[in-house]
Amino acid sequence: MKKDIILGGVGGQGILTIAATIGTAALLEGLYLKQSEVHGMSQRGGDVQAHLRISSKPIASDLIAAGKADMVIAVEPMESLRYVNMLNKDTGWLITSMNPFANIPDYPAIEDLLKEIWKLPRYITIDAEKTAKEAGSIRAANIVILGASAPFIGIKYQSLEQAIRKIFAKKGEDLINLNLKALKLGFDYAQKHR
Amino acid sequence: MDKILLLGDEAIAQGAIDGGLSGVFAYPGTPSTEITEYIQASKEAKELGIKSEWSANEKTAMETGIGMSYAGKKAMVCMKHVGLNVAADAFMNSAITGTNGGLVVVSADDPSMHSSQNEQDSRFYGKFAMIPVLEPTNQQEAYDMAYYGLTLSEKFGTPVMIRVTTRLAHSRSGVVRKEQIPQNEMHLPGNHNQFILLPSMARKSYSGLLGKQSAFESDGESSGFNAFYDGNDKSLGIIACGLAYNYLIENFEDGKVPYPVLKIGQYPVPSAMVNTLYEAVDEILVLEEGAPLVEELLRGLLNRGKKIRGRMEGSLPRAGELNPNLVAKALGIEVEEGFEIPSVIKGRPPVLCDGCPHIDSFEALNDAMKPYGRGHVFSDIGCYTLSALKPLESIDSCVDMGASITMAVGAAEAGLSPSIAVIGDSTFTHSGMTGLLDAVVKQVPITVFILDNATVGMTGGQHSAALGRIEDICKGIGVEEEHIRVVKPLRRLHDENLAIYKEEIAYKGVSVIIPRRECVQTLSKRMKLKAAAKRNKK
Ligand SMILES: Cc1ncc(C[n+]2csc(CCOP(=O)(O)OP(=O)(O)O)c2C)c(N)n1
Numbered sequence: 001m002k003k004d005i006i007l008g009g010v011g012g013q014g015i016l017t018i019a020a021t022i023g024t025a026a027l028l029e030g031l032y033l034k035q036s037e038v039h040g041m042s043q044r045g046g047d048v049q050a051h052l053r054i055s056s057k058p059i060a061s062d063l064i065a066a067g068k069a070d071m072v073i074a075v076e077p078m079e080s081l082r083y084v085n086m087l088n089k090d091t092g093w094l095i096t097s098m099n100p101f102a103n104i105p106d107y108p109a110i111e112d113l114l115k116e117i118w119k120l121p122r123y124i125t126i127d128a129e130k131t132a133k134e135a136g137s138i139r140a141a142n143i144v145i146l147g148a149s150a151p152f153i154g155i156k157y158q159s160l161e162q163a164i165r166k167i168f169a170k171k172g173e174d175l176i177n178l179n180l181k182a183l184k185l186g187f188d189y190a191q192k193h194r
Numbered sequence: 195m196d197k198i199l200l201l202g203d204e205a206i207a208q209g210a211i212d213g214g215l216s217g218v219f220a221y222p223g224t225p226s227t228e229i230t231e232y233i234q235a236s237k238e239a240k241e242l243g244i245k246s247e248w249s250a251n252e253k254t255a256m257e258t259g260i261g262m263s264y265a266g267k268k269a270m271v272c273m274k275h276v277g278l279n280v281a282a283d284a285f286m287n288s289a290i291t292g293t294n295g296g297l298v299v300v301s302a303d304d305p306s307m308h309s310s311q312n313e314q315d316s317r318f319y320g321k322f323a324m325i326p327v328l329e330p331t332n333q334q335e336a337y338d339m340a341y342y343g344l345t346l347s348e349k350f351g352t353p354v355m356i357r358v359t360t361r362l363a364h365s366r367s368g369v370v371r372k373e374q375i376p377q378n379e380m381h382l383p384g385n386h387n388q389f390i391l392l393p394s395m396a397r398k399s400y401s402g403l404l405g406k407q408s409a410f411e412s413d414g415e416s417s418g419f420n421a422f423y424d425g426n427d428k429s430l431g432i433i434a435c436g437l438a439y440n441y442l443i444e445n446f447e448d449g450k451v452p453y454p455v456l457k458i459g460q461y462p463v464p465s466a467m468v469n470t471l472y473e474a475v476d477e478i479l480v481l482e483e484g485a486p487l488v489e490e491l492l493r494g495l496l497n498r499g500k501k502i503r504g505r506m507e508g509s510l511p512r513a514g515e516l517n518p519n520l521v522a523k524a525l526g527i528e529v530e531e532g533f534e535i536p537s538v539i540k541g542r543p544p545v546l547c548d549g550c551p552h553i554d555s556f557e558a559l560n561d562a563m564k565p566y567g568r569g570h571v572f573s574d575i576g577c578y579t580l581s582a583l584k585p586l587e588s589i590d591s592c593v594d595m596g597a598s599i600t601m602a603v604g605a606a607e608a609g610l611s612p613s614i615a616v617i618g619d620s621t622f623t624h625s626g627m628t629g630l631l632d633a634v635v636k637q638v639p640i641t642v643f644i645l646d647n648a649t650v651g652m653t654g655g656q657h658s659a660a661l662g663r664i665e666d667i668c669k670g671i672g673v674e675e676e677h678i679r680v681v682k683p684l685r686r687l688h689d690e691n692l693a694i695y696k697e698e699i700a701y702k703g704v705s706v707i708i709p710r711r712e713c714v715q716t717l718s719k720r721m722k723l724k725a726a727a728k729r730n731k732k
């Protein structure tokens with residue numbers, strides 16, 4: 001088993017929580033893991049990315065090679081497209097939220113972005129904010145995206161649930177359940193639309 | 195023991211804790227900050243009484259480390275690469291004095307300049323000071339090298355450098371811990387002259403350092419951090435330093451490289467091992483993150499031997515960080531990139547946070563400077579440097595920490611009027627204070643804005659040594675009290691503040707304006723903690 005995942009978004013959107021959840025689940029399954037994060041400058045409303053690699057064998061590089069990523073998981077549509085050069089052309093999936101984060105004056109029209117995403121052979125686009133609201137809070141949008149990615153990660157769904165329980169343990173039972181619901185709604189959507 | 199998941203930085207921190215550390219001394223700077231933050235947050239470190247408060251700058255941190263080493267305990271000093279420029283005087287001389295307690299200096303390089311003003315390679319400093327340098331390949335080695343480095347430093351009585359780069363510093367992986375070594379008892383150096391670098395004594399110490407060089411090299415041959423892996427295909431030999439080794443391995447199924455490989459993780463460069471490789475192969479490819487240090491050594495000035503390939507020769511780009519595909523191309527392995535990035539994508543540069551006090555400070559400054567046009571505002575390094583970009587476009591310089599005030603002094607001496615300096619609170623106590631003293635002594639007409647957001651914002655909100663001290667410092671340095679003005683940078687106070695700015699800019703002496711309002715990030719973090727504490731009480 002080996003999955004190379006690029007995570008993309010804007011500072012503060014919670015991509016590191018996605019990475020931490022997948023990472024925790026991977027450890028629960030006894031897999032090797034390398035996760036390279038971006039800190040510093042890019043936290044102030046700039047684009048952020050993380051490389052997450054999980055494998056049943058030891059992993060060498062902290063960075064994923066361009067053209068070798070199995071998945072791009074993004075919490076923002078323009079950010080998802082920023083990393084399509086990383087995807088494996090034959091097998092790679094792109095999973096992204098359709099909700100733009102337009103903090104720059106020249107942000108493109110969302111239709112133009114979606115048009116580009118829908119040209120790809122394998123993608124899931126989801127209204128993560130609407131789905132997160134259904135689950136109970138718009139702030140769980142990142143976990144909706146994680147749910148929508150779950151069918152492709154190669155980790156048991158139960159392990160992801162367990163990881164969420166661990167990561168949100170300090171925040172109380174209500175928030176755990178909310179995030180588990182967000183995960184499930186994202187997962188169901190992806191299963192239906194893959 | 196179980197594996198724990200650690201960033202490269204955190205692995206260094208844990209390795210040092212387990213290696214018998216008594217104190218970490220540092221000034222924040224990406225990508226080194228998390229080393230000290232990990233120790234500050236570690237319960238274990240607290241129980242062990244390990245000192246970990248931030249220092250005012252890298253030089254004071256380095257000297258504090260030397261002092262702890264003098265007193266017989268193990269110390270670690272951490273900084274980003276450019277911080278080593280600030281600490282350089284102390285660092286270079288610590289190589290001459292040598293150590294009593296173990297002393298490890300961590301310098302975190304930032305190739306590709308993700309959040310730095312240059313991409314200097316700290317290995318040159320290690321070579322310059324003639325001390326051992328350790329360069330980890332992965333998180334486990336980062337742990338091992340911090341653990342081993344403290345002991346190595348004691349064994350040789352010399353400081354040891356650990357050089358990391360951004361990708362390893364900020365990448366997480368599993369690490370296995372070793373048994374904890376107890377801290378040293380305080381004990382003074384056996385030789386009372388060891389730390390006195392008077393010429394007569396310094397000459398002796400220096401020849402001692404020179405005498406240790408071959409021992410440093412042989413340690414690198416037995417420590418396991420340098421390793422030779424033979425391969426059947428002798429048409430090429432590869433030297434891979436630190437992180438670059440991973441990018442090499444990544445390109446071969448199960449990591450089986452067909453060529454002979456020398457992995458370098460400890461310097462001085464192991465010349466005997468390099469010689470073995472050189473004799474065995476037709477040509478050599480050097481993979482190193484940063485500058486072509488090893489490649490340049492091998493080529494020499496005349497470059498007359500076997501072909502040496504790398505960043506100088508052109509098989510790899512001269513600047514920027516490496517990645518698996520760049521290494522693949524250098525090896526002649528074909529790589530197929532993914533889909534083309536569509537042209538609708540726009541850049542998303544970092545910006546000042548919504549509600550950031552700096553925005554209001556600069557809006558008033560822009561209005562105050564309108565009559566003079568651009569070219570008068572010397573700035574410094576911090577969040578406020580983002581005011582160089584649209585929409586504010588307020589500042590005209592950013593060179594090194596502290597340079598705002600001193601550049602304003604120099605420009606004023608050349609006749610520029612008005613000459614304005616803009617500096618953050620932490621940068622002011624890091625290295626702005628001495629420049630202000632120059633201005634006061636020289637009686638140069640400048641106006642200094644000390645943007646006091648009560649934190650080190652740029653690097654994530656660490657404690658600022660300037661907190662609650664700025665007016666007193668300025669007064670003590672000799673700025674006249676009536677020309678030290680504190681304002682609150684808020685939109686609704688714009689006109690009031692603008693009037694004060696104009697007054698002080700018109701003053702023909704040294705004036706200081708302190709726009710004071712807390713960083714909104716640390717403020718909201720504080721509020722959240724407060725709310726949580728309240729909830730817990732109920
Ligand atoms: C010599 C050196 N050390 C550390 C850094 C990293 N660094 C950049 S700005 C900064 C501090 C900024 O704090 P402050 O002046 O208070 O401004 P703020 O970011 O809070 O606006 C640091 C630590 C650096 N660039 N150079």
Ligand code: SF4
Pocket residue numbers: 044545546547549550551552577647651652713714715716
């Ligand atoms: S982190 Fe603080 S100082 Fe930096 S831009 Fe944001 S609000 Fe301003």
